[in-house]
Amino acid sequence: MIGFITKRLLTAVVVLAIVSLISFSLMQLVPGDPAVVLAGVGATADQVEAIRQAYGLDMPLPVQIGRWYLGLLHGDLGRSVLMGSPVTQVIAERLPATLSLTAIAFAISLVVGIAGGILAALNQDRWFDRFVLASSAFGLSIPSFWLAILLIIVFSVNLNWLPAGGYVPLGRDPVGWAMSMILPAFSLALLQIGYLARITRTALVDVLSQDYIRTAVAKGIPHWRVVTRHAVRNALIPVVTVVGIIFSLMLSGSVVIETVFSIPGLGRLMSSAIMSRDYPVIQGTLLVTAAAFSLINLLVDIIYAVVDPRVKYD
């Protein structure tokens, strides 16, 4: 157990080091002189030179990489070109909106996806099962930004029930916060609902065909008890392992959904930083989301190893 956790921790450190190297390398992909791009259109030669020195672009590449890692160890991701403030501060300001959105979308996908998957497995090959499988195929195929626009047309433009965009902080107005989150959270959740329903269904169908389920039924345990106490518990193990993927999918979706609904979160920060060529912000956002994903996967794996002692590190 200790051995597994140590090895898993070491791998996480290595992957994080690679992740930060990839984020760093992004700047090297800029066609032409990064300092000119960072300084923006119409900058004078002096301004370009000032940018070059401020961002250390005049130094040799190994020194730049060294400075980047040294900065990371001090929690320093550089400064935003556009806003002038530290990237960490810019990201921290955008975090609450993204956390609200992903938390609600996560709750919706867990409840609807797992319930749909369980009901589908219990009605295997009947119409409800086919209905769940068909809707999950739809959920995996609908462009989320298109769905978001359709929802705005129906619920904001025509029915006028919900706001078409904007974000109200939870602390200021809880009702307004909830109202502003319904449409974006649902648009964001649909993909994960389809994914979770499929995984839950497959796992539960698999568990229900196991010998110990037949034994439990043969002992005379009521059907619902066999399902809740014996089957579903075991079927949820594969579901736990995809929590990290679900989180990563939602961050991907947040780039378009936050743009459609004008929510000031990490996704919108990313898309606006791209429009203004604010590379330190792009690098920082990439790095922070990838690090969060790696951390969640690390926790999931450790919890998994603690819960299921058969897990070995390969």
Add this chain to the structure above:
Amino acid sequence: MTELADDGGAPRFANWAGRNWALVLGLVMVGSIVALALLAEIISPASPTRMRMAQALLPPSGAHWFGTDNLGRDVASRVFYGTRISLFIGIATVLLTGIAGTLLGLVAGYVRTLDGVLMRIMDGFMAFPALMLAVAITATLGPSSINAVVALAAVYIPRTARVVRASALVVSQLDYVESARVLGCSESRILWRHILPNCLGPLIVQLTFVFAYAVLSEAALSFLGMGTPPPTPTLGAVIAEGRDYVREAPWICLFPGLALLICVLGLNLMGDGLRDRFDPRRSAGEP
């Protein structure tokens, strides 16, 4: 003889596909989008880029099946031509991902000394949320079709390499590989002639899903202004342009999205159907 061969072939395909409704339905849906893309010049009612301000924001009619946009361009024509970009970027991404992912996966799965290094680098790429990485790469390289393909390949190569590696690991432990080695086959012959063919099933399934996600992600990139630049019509860009007119002209957004949905759903269904054939033990592909 030709007739005989055709007669023999048709029922066999019917048998093969008949019980696999997902595959057949998927093929029909993708086939219809491919037909739209190939026949775009013939079936389009108008030029996709010609602006006629006098005919702006017209609802769907006999002359303009999907209506017109704010600049008086025919939405149907823009959708038909837009499917070309979606399919082109999808196919190019599948080719690039297939070649690079297969090479990396085979090497990682067969050459044990390189496995650790290669897979940690793949893990590094896979740690980024897919669309964020693709957006960041296209933004850095500059918005264009080729750069979108490069960015999407960077997202899907690691995932594909992982699938190929997993099959290569299993196959390389099988007895017939050992037999081939005893018979004196070279390592490269074992890799290409004995291991690769047995990894193809899961690879084809994976690439069908990569096609679906690539079409979906390309639409998202174009929607954010990071895809093929105007005036070329792309489905994502048409939806983005229609966003400001959802009140007076919802059809601008509606039809390109439907085309996307049919294409991606068809590819996903094909992937499900192929998986039932080739790779029945795998459950759900990671979106």
